[in-house]
Amino acid sequence: MSAVLAILSGACLLLGSFLLLTGALGFLRFADFYARLHACGVTETLATALIILGLMLLSDSYLPPFKLLLILLFVLFSSPTASHALAKAAWNAGVRPRDNQGKRDLPLPAGER
């Protein structure tokens, strides 16, 4: 049983690490500020969830999984707020979204400047 759990946990941790790498790679490859924020979204949702799930499977008593679950909940509540704060700060500072080459500004909906 514990061998199965160890393998499952290892798979979750490996997949989570791959997603962390993907987030970092997207952050480097995407062209403008807003697209890069999207790439960070991978890191803060599924990657975090998989790594915490992997750690939960490893615990040998019943309390640590609940604590890990609380950590996951806090991350899932705070990270979207943080990325919204970043996006709004950038918008208010005059940063406008650009196309996928980072060269031309995107058309904005009527009424936005």
Added chain:
Amino acid sequence: MRYTLGMAGALALFWIINSGHYSPLLLALGAVSVLLVTWIALRMDVVDKESTPLHLLGRIGPYFLWLGGQIIASNLDLVQRVWRREPRYQPQVARLPLPQRSDICRVVYANSINLTPGTLTVELKPDHLLVHALSEEGIAALEAGEMSRRVSELDR
């Protein structure tokens, strides 16, 4: 009264999960700290429908499950966009209606948009949202309004 009890119950549960000790002394200390925090919250007048959203408890579970599925799907979509030889995305900015009336549902909606990678709430105005998305499909999915409808149903 139900909000006060709800808050005290949530605090007690939180304390037990974080403690894991069940000796009478520590349990008594825990009870005292829960009472103290509840009393302070009452004096601050922050114990209400908004800080203790008991009415959402029954409906939030199914919503989280649905949102989890959306998060996984949009993560996979973004992963394949990142790993292409030429990162492929067509960013879009759009304005979306915001039919939710209560603050808490608006926050849930805006945060849900942010939690699904590929869509991002840039501005939250009284009657609309400004959303940045990495693809036309992202905007189209939001405009179809399933997420908005599900969030609105939380508050009913």
